[in-house]
Amino acid sequence: MADIDLKTETPDASLPADGFLFGADSQAAASPSVYTTQSVATRLLGSTTLSGTTITADAPVLDLAQTWNNAAVSFTAMKLNVTNTASLAASYLFDYQFGSTTRLRLTTAGVLTLGTAAGLGDGSAGTLSILNGTTTVANFGNANLVLLSRGISFGVSIGSQDLFLGRRAAANLRLGAADAAAPVAQTLSVQGVVAGTTNTAGANLTIAGSQGTGTGAGGSIVFQVAPAGSSGTAQNALADALTINANRSLSVATTMTIGDNSGTVGRLNIGVALSQGLFFGNRGSIGTQADGVIVMRDNATTSFGRLCFGGATSSFPALKRTGATLETRLADDSGFAPHAAEWFSITDGVTAPGASAGRARLYVDVADGDLKVVFADGTVKTIVTDT
Numbered sequence: 001m002a003d004i005d006l007k008t009e010t011p012d013a014s015l016p017a018d019g020f021l022f023g024a025d026s027q028a029a030a031s032p033s034v035y036t037t038q039s040v041a042t043r044l045l046g047s048t049t050l051s052g053t054t055i056t057a058d059a060p061v062l063d064l065a066q067t068w069n070n071a072a073v074s075f076t077a078m079k080l081n082v083t084n085t086a087s088l089a090a091s092y093l094f095d096y097q098f099g100s101t102t103r104l105r106l107t108t109a110g111v112l113t114l115g116t117a118a119g120l121g122d123g124s125a126g127t128l129s130i131l132n133g134t135t136t137v138a139n140f141g142n143a144n145l146v147l148l149s150r151g152i153s154f155g156v157s158i159g160s161q162d163l164f165l166g167r168r169a170a171a172n173l174r175l176g177a178a179d180a181a182a183p184v185a186q187t188l189s190v191q192g193v194v195a196g197t198t199n200t201a202g203a204n205l206t207i208a209g210s211q212g213t214g215t216g217a218g219g220s221i222v223f224q225v226a227p228a229g230s231s232g233t234a235q236n237a238l239a240d241a242l243t244i245n246a247n248r249s250l251s252v253a254t255t256m257t258i259g260d261n262s263g264t265v266g267r268l269n270i271g272v273a274l275s276q277g278l279f280f281g282n283r284g285s286i287g288t289q290a291d292g293v294i295v296m297r298d299n300a301t302t303s304f305g306r307l308c309f310g311g312a313t314s315s316f317p318a319l320k321r322t323g324a325t326l327e328t329r330l331a332d333d334s335g336f337a338p339h340a341a342e343w344f345s346i347t348d349g350v351t352a353p354g355a356s357a358g359r360a361r362l363y364v365d366v367a368d369g370d371l372k373v374v375f376a377d378g379t380v381k382t383i384v385t386d387t
Contacts, residue, residue, distance in 0.1 A: 084108065151177075179235075209246065217246040306333060352380070 068075045082093065087108070095105040105113050130138040151166030151174075168174035175186040193200040210219030221244040226236040243251040277287025282299045289295045296304050306320035308331040316331035328339040349366035355378040362373050362383075369386030 082108075153177075209244070212246070220245050306331075354378075 064077075066075075066077060080093065084091075089108075091108050093106045093108060096103050102113070107113070151164055153161035153165075154163040155161035164175070164177045166174045166176075166178065175188065176184055190203055190205045192202055207221060209221045212218045222240055223242040224238040225241045226238050229236045239253065241253050245251060277285045277295075279285045279299070284299060284304075285297050285301060287295050287297065287301070296307065298304055304321050306318045306329060308316060308318040310316040310331070312331050314330045314332045314334050317337040318329050318331040318333070320327045320329040320333065328337050329335070330337045346362065346364060348364050349369065350363050352365055352367070352372070353361050353363055353374060355361075355374055355376055357376055360373050360375050362371070364370070364386075365372050371383045371386075372380055373383060374380045
């Protein structure tokens with residue numbers, strides 16, 4: 001604290017109730033001088049400097065203590081009120097330094113600066129900002145908005161962060177740190193039931209698209225992937241793979257696989273080309289040749305065996321393709337199956353077919369119009385003549 005030479009002060013003529021009484025030159029002086037509290041305070045508060053001496057043990061320069069003991073009073077331990085008649089904008093309400101370097105200071109605009117780079121508060125009413133120099137890194141306020149210029153990281157301790165949320169682009173939230181040569185896989189999960197809790201169901205995860213109003217459709221939920229491109233170092237472009245539309249329909253870009261694509265587990269592939277369609281494991285498929293034309297094929301999409309009805313044993317019938325012939329067979333293909341109908345329609349007039357081992361062939365002979373049958377041994381019988 002700066003010394004005050006009371007000899008240079010003008011003593012008061014009388015002793016006020018709130019004054020100080022000092023000896024003229026010493027404590028034992030017979031004729032003391034009197035100074036008011038205000039006169040001493042003016043000299044003290046004009047500019048007070050406390051300079052402690054060098055110490056080797058803890059001894060605070062300023063160590064204050066106070067006891068509050070009235071429940072009806074709102075106390076204030078420390079208060080500073082500055083009347084700013086004129087000052088530079090770079091003025092501070094306080095400036096705490098260590099080794100002559102600022103560690104904590106508060107500007108008259110309400111910006112609390114930590115160290116020499118980061119700061120809290122940007123002077124905006126109702127906001128709390130974290131600054132890096134003059135650049136706002138985060139801003140809290142304005143209807144609970146948090147504006148981040150970089151991202152948020154989480155970890156079990158400082159320096160061991162392993163979860164990152166950041167801004168990839170406009171309106172684009174990124175899981176994970178910035179793009180890198182070896183990106184880390186990310187997982188988005190929902191709170192589960194704690195272990196030790198018996199037979200308790202988990203909670204739902206709801207992903208909602210944007211809501212429309214009136215006749216305006218809501219937004220779709222779009223899943224994108226980055227298909228492999230040509231050799232190079234450029235990032236592959238994202239492309240829509242799966243879209244859940246506002247009308248609750250599902251759209252896929254090319255082929256949809258449900259299950260194991262290897263065929264060891266049932267799968268359902270949906271495509272539009274003849275080589276695609278509905279695949280049943282690696283056993284067969286149903287596709288389309290054209291609008292309204294359904295084609296059943298094997299897994300290689302080059303042939304077809306038989307279509308069984310009700311089961312796959314001899315207790316059930318099936319339709320089998322043999323070349324260009326369609327046969328009614330038992331479902332296990334152990335023999336032919338009966339085929340009942342109200343009537344059969346056959347071509348009126350064909351060239352007499354040749355004999356077939358183990359079979360009889362019914363036909364209308366183009367030569368004479370008669371209905372005939374040719375047996376396996378080549379014998380031809382006329383059933384009825386065309387008269």
